Amino acid sequence: MRLQATGLEAGYGAVPALHGVSVSVEQGEIVAIVGRNGVGKTTLIKALMGLLPATSGSVRLGGNDVTRWPPSRRVRAGLRAVYQERAVFSELTVRDNLRLNGLDASAQADVLEMFPDSLIGRDQQRAGTLSGGEQKMLASGCALRAGASILVMDEPTEGLQPSNVDLLGKHLSQARDDGLGVILVEQHLALATSLATRFVVLEKGEVVASGHADEPDIHERIATHLVI
Ligand SMILES: Nc1ncnc2c1ncn2[C@@H]1O[C@H](COP(=O)(O)OP(=O)(O)OP(=O)(O)O)[C@@H](O)[C@H]1O
Numbered sequence: 001m002r003l004q005a006t007g008l009e010a011g012y013g014a015v016p017a018l019h020g021v022s023v024s025v026e027q028g029e030i031v032a033i034v035g036r037n038g039v040g041k042t043t044l045i046k047a048l049m050g051l052l053p054a055t056s057g058s059v060r061l062g063g064n065d066v067t068r069w070p071p072s073r074r075v076r077a078g079l080r081a082v083y084q085e086r087a088v089f090s091e092l093t094v095r096d097n098l099r100l101n102g103l104d105a106s107a108q109a110d111v112l113e114m115f116p117d118s119l120i121g122r123d124q125q126r127a128g129t130l131s132g133g134e135q136k137m138l139a140s141g142c143a144l145r146a147g148a149s150i151l152v153m154d155e156p157t158e159g160l161q162p163s164n165v166d167l168l169g170k171h172l173s174q175a176r177d178d179g180l181g182v183i184l185v186e187q188h189l190a191l192a193t194s195l196a197t198r199f200v201v202l203e204k205g206e207v208v209a210s211g212h213a214d215e216p217d218i219h220e221r222i223a224t225h226l227v228i
């Protein structure tokens with residue numbers, strides 16, 4: 001399955017934030033989306049999921065044009081997200097978050113074991129009272145075990161200590177090798193560089209650079225766009 005956005009435009013009220021963005025990801029690859037604060041990364045994730053309507057352009061998932069599909073229908077078709085804000089159901093317990101993601105008992109245990117120091121023994125705690133980093137780990141774990149074909153992740157390492165960034169990296173590369181396709185919005189360039197097959201750089205709502213990880217000058221080209 002492939003997720004393909006073509007000429008995507010979306011914004012807030014009359015203010016456009018994406019100006020014709022085209023990105024794609026296949027199962028079995030990780031595509032990193034990088035760019036400075038406010039360039040439209042989160043807007044792109046929301047438009048891919050259908051939380052924000054596309055004012056122009058299209059989103060295709062597998063053989064379907066899903067541009068007008070609501071988020072729930074996209075999720076049923078195999079697309080999942082980890083959002084930058086409000087990544088978990090904060091009023092529910094950790095256990096109920098796991099259940100609500102459709103995970104059976106063994107998958108629930110797997111998620112807790114993905115980040116054992118942070119999540120094991122926390123299942124009766126209200127998810128909103130986990131720390132920011134712990135909420136991100138719970139959301140990433142749920143999304144990784146929910147059986148999606150394509151996952152879009154908006155800064156999943158925000159608030160994670162280095163050892164947990166490394167753990168998430170391991171889980172992501174394993175999931176990619178098992179056939180998951182990932183669009184990864186990531187400020188943590190070392191992680192993006194170690195995982196991604198392709199890079200897309202956004203600036204002011206537009207793709208200003210893109211390339212494959214094995215191009216010799218790719219890291220310099222990315223860095224040029226990220227320096228202030
Ligand atoms: N709810 C909103 N209402 C109005 N404007 C918004 C809203 N959310 C974002 N914007 C604007 O859209 C633009 C893109 O924001 P977006 O959140 O997509 O950036 P980002 O690349 O994810 O930034 P960050 O790295 O800080 O997460 C910014 O100019 C921002 O001010």
Ligand SMILES: [Mg+2]
Pocket residue numbers: 041042043084154
């Ligand atoms: Mg953002």
